[in-house]
Amino acid sequence: MKPTNGGLQWLGLLILIASIQASQASSLVLNDPAGLEELNSGILRKSTLHAVAFPDVWESLGPFPHGSRELGNDPLSAYGGFENLSFSSTDRYPSELADGGFVRWRHVETGPDQTVRLSYPQIRWEFNQRPFGWAALQHASYFRGKFNVHEEGIYLVEFSGVVSFKIDNRAFTGNVYGYTHASHSIVYLSKGEHILYVYAVIDVRISGGTIPPELRFRGSLKKAEINQENHGLIHFENDAVIPEVMGTELISPFASVAIMNANITTPAERPLTRQQSRDMTGWVQVTSVHATLSDGTEVNATLPVHFSIKIAPGQIMAVPLNLSIGAIPPDLAPSMRIELDCIRLDDNERFSLLLGPFTFHRRQWSDVYKITFLDYDFSVHYAMARPPKKACADRQTKCPIVLALHGAGVEASSEFWTNAYRQQENAWVLYPTGRTPWGFDWHGPSFRNIEYALDALHLLPGVPAEKQKSLAINRNKLIYAGHSNGAQGAWWLASHFPDKALAAVPASGYMKIQFYAPYFMRVGDSYADPLLRGILDASIAEHDIDLYAANMGGLPVLARHGALDDNVPPLHSRRLIRLGNEWNRNPISWDLSEIPAQGHWFEGVANDNTMQEFIDKHLNITADPELSPPPLPEAFSLNTLNPASTGSKGGIRILQLEVPFRLGTIRVHRVQNQWHLNTSNIRRFGFVRDPRQEGIESWSVDGTDFNKPPSVSGPSYARLDPDSSWKEENDLLWISQERHPSTYGPISSALNHPFIIVVPSNPAQNEDLYREAAQHIALSWYIYSRGVTQIVRDIDVLDGIAARYNLIVLGGPADNAYTRRRENEGGANMVKFRPAGGFQIDKRKYESPGTGIIFLAPSPIRTRVAVFIAGTDKDGILRAAWSLPFRTGLQIPDYLVVGDEYGDPHTGWTARDGAPFGGAGTKGAGGVLAAGYWNNTWDWDPRCGYLK
Ligand SMILES: *[C@@H]1O[C@H](CO)[C@@H](O)[C@H](O)[C@H]1NC(C)=O
Ligand SMILES: *[C@@H]1O[C@H](CO)[C@@H](O)[C@H](O)[C@H]1NC(C)=O
Ligand SMILES: *[C@@H]1O[C@H](CO)[C@@H](O)[C@H](O)[C@H]1NC(C)=O
Ligand SMILES: *[C@@H]1O[C@H](CO)[C@@H](O)[C@H](O)[C@H]1NC(C)=O
Ligand SMILES: *[C@@H]1O[C@H](CO)[C@@H](O)[C@H](O)[C@H]1NC(C)=O
Numbered sequence: 024m025k026p027t028n029g030g031l032q033w034l035g036l037l038i039l040i041a042s043i044q045a046s047q048a049s050s051l052v053l054n055d056p057a058g059l060e061e062l063n064s065g066i067l068r069k070s071t072l073h074a075v076a077f078p079d080v081w082e083s084l085g086p087f088p089h090g091s092r093e094l095g096n097d098p099l100s101a102y103g104g105f106e107n108l109s110f111s112s113t114d115r116y117p118s119e120l121a122d123g124g125f126v127r128w129r130h131v132e133t134g135p136d137q138t139v140r141l142s143y144p145q146i147r148w149e150f151n152q153r154p155f156g157w158a159a160l161q162h163a164s165y166f167r168g169k170f171n172v173h174e175e176g177i178y179l180v181e182f183s184g185v186v187s188f189k190i191d192n193r194a195f196t197g198n199v200y201g202y203t204h205a206s207h208s209i210v211y212l213s214k215g216e217h218i219l220y221v222y223a224v225i226d227v228r229i230s231g232g233t234i235p236p237e238l239r240f241r242g243s244l245k246k247a248e249i250n251q252e253n254h255g256l257i258h259f260e261n262d263a264v265i266p267e268v269m270g271t272e273l274i275s276p277f278a279s280v281a282i283m284n285a286n287i288t289t290p291a292e293r294p295l296t297r298q299q300s301r302d303m304t305g306w307v308q309v310t311s312v313h314a315t316l317s318d319g320t321e322v323n324a325t326l327p328v329h330f331s332i333k334i335a336p337g338q339i340m341a342v343p344l345n346l347s348i349g350a351i352p353p354d355l356a357p358s359m360r361i362e363l364d365c366i367r368l369d370d371n372e373r374f375s376l377l378l379g380p381f382t383f384h385r386r387q388w389s390d391v392y393k394i395t396f397l398d399y400d401f402s403v404h405y406a407m408a409r410p411p412k413k414a415c416a417d418r419q420t421k422c423p424i425v426l427a428l429h430g431a432g433v434e435a436s437s438e439f440w441t442n443a444y445r446q447q448e449n450a451w452v453l454y455p456t457g458r459t460p461w462g463f464d465w466h467g468p469s470f471r472n473i474e475y476a477l478d479a480l481h482l483l484p485g486v487p488a489e490k491q492k493s494l495a496i497n498r499n500k501l502i503y504a505g506h507s508n509g510a511q512g513a514w515w516l517a518s519h520f521p522d523k524a525l526a527a528v529p530a531s532g533y534m535k536i537q538f539y540a541p542y543f544m545r546v547g548d549s550y551a552d553p554l555l556r557g558i559l560d561a562s563i564a565e566h567d568i569d570l571y572a573a574n575m576g577g578l579p580v581l582a583r584h585g586a587l588d589d590n591v592p593p594l595h596s597r598r599l600i601r602l603g604n605e606w607n608r609n610p611i612s613w614d615l616s617e618i619p620a621q622g623h624w625f626e627g628v629a630n631d632n633t634m635q636e637f638i639d640k641h642l643n644i645t646a647d648p649e650l651s652p653p654p655l656p657e658a659f660s661l662n663t664l665n666p667a668s669t670g671s672k673g674g675i676r677i678l679q680l681e682v683p684f685r686l687g688t689i690r691v692h693r694v695q696n697q698w699h700l701n702t703s704n705i706r707r708f709g710f711v712r713d714p715r716q717e718g719i720e721s722w723s724v725d726g727t728d729f730n731k732p733p734s735v736s737g738p739s740y741a742r743l744d745p746d747s748s749w750k751e752e753n754d755l756l757w758i759s760q761e762r763h764p765s766t767y768g769p770i771s772s773a774l775n776h777p778f779i780i781v782v783p784s785n786p787a788q789n790e791d792l793y794r795e796a797a798q799h800i801a802l803s804w805y806i807y808s809r810g811v812t813q814i815v816r817d818i819d820v821l822d823g824i825a826a827r828y829n830l831i832v833l834g835g836p837a838d839n840a841y842t843r844r845r846e847n848e849g850g851a852n853m854v855k856f857r858p859a860g861g862f863q864i865d866k867r868k869y870e871s872p873g874t875g876i877i878f879l880a881p882s883p884i885r886t887r888v889a890v891f892i893a894g895t896d897k898d899g900i901l902r903a904a905w906s907l908p909f910r911t912g913l914q915i916p917d918y919l920v921v922g923d924e925y926g927d928p929h930t931g932w933t934a935r936d937g938a939p940f941g942g943a944g945t946k947g948a949g950g951v952l953a954a955g956y957w958n959n960t961w962d963w964d965p966r967c968g969y970l971k
Contacts, residue, residue, distance in 0.1 A: 075170060075178070077133060079133050079168075081139065081168040082168070083130070083164055084127075084165045085163060086162035087118045088163075088544060094906070095547065095921060095947045095950055096545075096945055096947030098117075111128055112127070122145070131166065139221075140237055141238045142235040148236065157232050157540060160227055161224070162225050165221075167221075170216070171217075176246055178209070178246055179208070179244070179245045179285065180244045181197075184197070184201060185199060187905075188219065188242070190210060191217055196802055202806065204809060205339055207283065209336075211290060224238075232589070249286055254365070256283065257283040257285050258280065258378055259339070262280075263281065265384075267385070267392055269387075270388070271351050272350065272351070273351070274394060277346075277403045278345075278395060279343050280344065282342065282363070283334075283337075284336050287305065306333055306368040307367050308365065309334070309342055309364070312342075312361060312364065314361045316351070323347040327344070330813065333368065335797065335801070341403065343397060344403070358381060360377060363375065388410075389446075391441045391452075391454075393405050393436060396479030399471045399776065406435065406453055406476035406479065408453055409444070409447075414490075415644060417493070419648065422449060422451055423497060424502070425444060425447060426516070428513055429509045431460065441454055443506060444629055457469030457472055457512070458472045459808060459809060463807075464511060464536065464911045465509065465515055465516070466911065467911075468810070471775055478498070500523070500525055501523050501524055502527070503524055503527040504527070505532065512532075513527050519668055521672050522670060522673070525641045525650060525653065526637065526638070527579075528637060530628050531584055534568050534569055535567045535569065537567075547946055547949050548947075548948060549946075549949065550950070552949075552969070555969045555971075558684075558967070559916065561684040561916065562914045563911075565664040573688075576660065577656045579613075581614055582596040582600055582614075582615045583615075583616045584617050585618050585625060586617050588622050589623070593615075641653075654715070657693055658691060659672065660689065662687070665683075666678055667765070667768075673715055675710060675711075677707075679706040679761065679762065680705060683762070683956045683959065684769070685966075686704060687702075689705060696719055698716075699723050700723065702742075705742070707742075709739040709740065716734060720732055739751075739757070758885070758886075759886075765887065769916045770907065772888075774829075774909075779828045780812060782797045782816060782817065782833050782839075786837075789900065793838070799904065817834075829889065833900075833904070842891060848883065850881065851880040851891060853878070853918075860895045864963055864968075872898070873898040873902070874921070874923075875894035875898070875901070875906075876894065876918070876919070877890060877907065898923075902922070918953065919954050923950075925946070956968065
């Protein structure tokens with residue numbers, strides 16, 4: 024989201040709040056809105072914290088061009104890399120953004136509010152922008168600064184406004200969206216001087232499209248307090264999720280508290296514990312929980328998971344809790360203390376941590392209220408719910424739901440957002456979080472969060488007993504609504520899951536990330552084979568709403584846009600309206616409500632009379648008590664690039680593509696009581712029940728007739744050889760042999776199901792590296808999604824675990840026993856590990872130093888997936904580990920091999936000179952050695968793969 028003078032500036036607001044807090048503190052503070060004094064749990068006390076002064080002055084070089092969400096490029100690597108270049112007042116380096124084509128070094132001071140700000144007013148941004156638009160504003164600058172550590176020890180470090188940062192030789196995940204929840208890494212620092220490196224990037228979606236663009240980042244470094252009182256556990260009080268109270272009852276039972284195990288092993292301890300570290304030195308398990316109310320009432324509290332909650336040194340865990348409390352007296356201002364019982368796994372020492380008090384917010388019935396629930400990865404999240412005014416459920420029908428998806432940077436519980444939609448006559452309004460204010464643009468984990476929020480609402484938490492029957496929901500009768508990024512989410516749902524929609528009302532939405540913050544100026548494209556670019560583009564194209572517009576055929580849509588919206592320009596909505604009307608073959612089937620003289624956000628943007636009347640029209644239980652799905656057009660289409668993220672259309676569901684990640688289409692012509700299907704790039708599909716299929720007695724697909732109604736159809740129809748005809752398949756055997764929607768990839772989809780990180784218990788080398796990589800992945804999951812994951816040793820991964828969880832497996836067969844086992848079983852044989860440490864795909868071998876691979880492979884019984892991360896050496900492993908896509912818009916297919924021609928993806932720069940063969944240094948996409956998608960039988964396939 025781009026704050027401008029037009030609309031309300033959500034992100035600007037967040038940054039402002041963050042900097043006000045920063046300026047109130049005398050030194051850098053934890054990025055924690057309440058400040059450290061508020062951490063009164065006795066675990067962290069301000070007086071015992073030692074701040075380290077960050078650099079006052081930075082050496083900086085920039086601006087350099089940088090594409091949207093681009094990885095692996097470095098405009099300085101050809102000259103030795105930033106880390107090897109000394110400050111000079113005369114040296115110059117080429118950059119097409121600057122007048123004359125060169126930029127020079129400068130010194131940048133840290134501001135009084137501890138924020139580093141840098142803009143380049145002398146650059147003619149406006150002039151560059153005229154032909155190239157926002158793409159010409161996106162850029163990157165390098166920073167380095169020194170700081171001194173007076174006391175060696177374990178430190179907590181975090182940076183907001185950057186994707187990553189580096190201290191000496193180690194890179195850490197940044198808090199790029201400036202979230203208020205914890206984003207701290209734990210690091211051991213020796214006494215003396217250290218160097219901090221930052222590669223700060225302007226992403227117009229985050230920083231805004233103001234001219235001149237301004238880079239802004241902020242960090243903190245604090246000694247971690249590790250003592251006998253806290254046992255090395257740090258509690259982040261503001262990260263707690265606490266349920267609300269309606270009248271005298273808890274609305275929903277789920278809560279969570281976030282603690283970090285800061286007790287990492289220091290280098291001095293390491294030689295002694297190396298043997299033990301394979302036996303979980305410093306790991307802490309939470310064994311049980313107790314809770315009491317302020318009046319002394321016992322709360323029944325349990326850990327609602329079937330696995331043991333083990334926290335590795337350096338890991339943040341949002342411990343899920345299930346609470347059950349009897350009646351809470353209305354006069355009691357309820358607050359609660361929580362006691363976690365823990366055991367340290369190496370020496371079996373037992374201890375308890377007392378946390379709180381936590382206060383409960385009390386609501387009245389008919390207010391909007393919070394429901395907490397256990398999300399798919401066992402993390403606790405919330406959604407806001409606003410009940411209908413009237414009863415809307417009886418024996419036949421159930422209440423529909425207006426799904427209100429918030430914009431980027433918006434907290435779902437904020438009043439301005441919950442007030443953006445009216446209370447409906449006969450529908451619930453549900454405001455999910457998507458897990459964080461930015462989430463995953465409502466795809467992947469954010470979409471799953473919507474599903475779990477709907478499941479939670481299904482149980483009608485907070486609804487008085489006498490109203491339960493009349494307010495029951497039908498979670499398949501949805502109005503997709505939202506603003507900005509949330510409107511993009513509403514469009515995405517409408518185009519990917521059209522059969523659940525009664526209508527869609529997206530306000531100020533964008534069409535796809537590549538069209539919002541344009542991708543065409545990506546630096547790596549200058550070196551990349553266009554075919555490879557196509558393969559990389561395909562990894563995010565399943566979210567291209569324009570490519571899926573056909574799927575919305577027949578759906579009632581009213582888009583809303585301010586005519587002067589310079590944040591998400593109205594051209595986005597207008598283009599989708601044009602596409603929808605073309606597919607409907609009716610120039611006015613969809614309408615755009617474009618409001619003159621209005622910007623991105625304005626009073627009534629989502630709830631004025633025009634919007635509400637459209638919603639009312641499609642929630643009219645007087646006219647249609649059943650709220651039937653909208654009629655299908657004479658002819659309609661279902662498009663997909665990935666069956667995993669596309670539901671049914673007219674009850675037809677695509678299950679496999681002939682060539683994965685290339686466009687597959689089923690076009691349906693309805694002729695009286697017959698449906699004629701014509702397919703392109705489809706290998707398998709099926710029918711799900713849909714009332715609109717009633718009366719169909721026969722149908723055909725690509726000329727093959729089936730003389731029975733879809734409702735009695737078999738589980739799937741397949742054409743295994745494109746030259747033969749379609750056949751009914753009556754069993755599900757194929758699911759245990761071939762890829763199916765749960766295993767269709769790409770790599771990012773591994774995060775859409777609970778996953779665990781598998782570390783080597785006895786690696787041949789790089790033990791510290793694997794431990795740090797596991798910490799990095801677990802922390803990234805926490806920062807980007809407030810997610811829960813477990814770090815598990817390879818020897819502890821039993822078949823049951825691999826069948827239930829997706830795995831992220833660190834290390835090749837020489838280091839990781841699980842990789843070794845899968846290799847022996849032939850379970851990962853699309854990639855052959857070479858005896859000398861490299862890998863082979865098809866006949867191509869990748870063995871150079873610095874080469875890393877990340878790839879997807881099936882679990883032993885093929886129900887789930889594993890992501891394997893390996894490398895020929897430390898650099899290669901790091902390149903692969905940092906390629907796990909935790910942000911949207913990153914182009915990572917089913918497999919990716921990268922080497923010295925690809926920057927360290929975390930920082931974007933290489934410490935070394937790149938490969939001598941590489942010539943121009945690191946090249947982003949142009950430095951990718953292999954990329955693509957396995958086919959349906961998990962094989963390398965030249966039709967969707969690329970080997971350099
Ligand atoms: C470049 O920097 C790296 C890491 O900072 C260092 O190890 C290497 O020796 C440097 N090389 C040169 C040529 O200065
Ligand atoms: C940190 O972990 C080590 C190893 O398990 C343990 O001996 C030590 O007591 C722990 N420190 C604290 C403060 O609990
Ligand atoms: C707490 O648990 C006990 C034992 O399961 C049960 O008897 C009691 O009713 C529970 N109390 C509440 C408030 O749920
Ligand atoms: C609902 O439908 C009824 C009957 O068709 C109609 O009279 C009424 O105006 C409709 N209400 C709305 C809000 O569209
Ligand atoms: C997958 O690719 C292999 C060639 O690498 C080919 O033999 C096989 O038929 C393909 N499978 C499918 C289902 O397309």
